Amino acid sequence: MVAVRTARSTGRRTKPTPDYLALAIRYLARTDRTVAQVERYVQEKGANRAEGRLVVRELERRGYLNDQAYATRWAETRLSRHPMGRERLKAELLNRGFEDSVAERALRQAYRSISEQELACQALEGRASRTRPVQWVRFLRQRGFDDDTIQQVTQVDLETGLDEI
Known part of the structure; x- marks a missing residue:
């Protein structure tokens, strides 16, 4: 909730102080977030570092983060x-x-x-008939598979076999 403070001497309202915990909970309601994302969010809303850490600790304690x-x-x-x-x-x-x-x-x-071998086979499904082994190797490397996995799945000797294909 937003608290409104009034200045007693002038009778004017000052800027509302945001409830950083409520803001963070609404931010988390949309989707999962990391601790770093929540800290950055509440700091962008005006919280200092210490307030940001307190909000994060409370969210972790409640099981929201x-x-x-x-x-x-x-x-x-x-x-x-x-x-x-x-x-x-x-x-x-x-x-x-x-x-x-x-x-x-x-x-x-x-x-x-x-296993990574199973994942590599899944990644190649539907591609094997349309592409050549050189393209399989390139594709699997782009997907972050290591050379041993690529070699096992494609049965291509990566050191000598690519030149022959």
């Missing part, structure tokens, strides 16, 4: 819609503002039930 759970959900959803290698998914998590340790734990969770 959890970077680890969000990172894991996001990574699993991303893999199901857009199969990719571990390195690319990690880069995307880091770009979203997750800390390295949070990203690593999310990767372990996301890849616990499916």
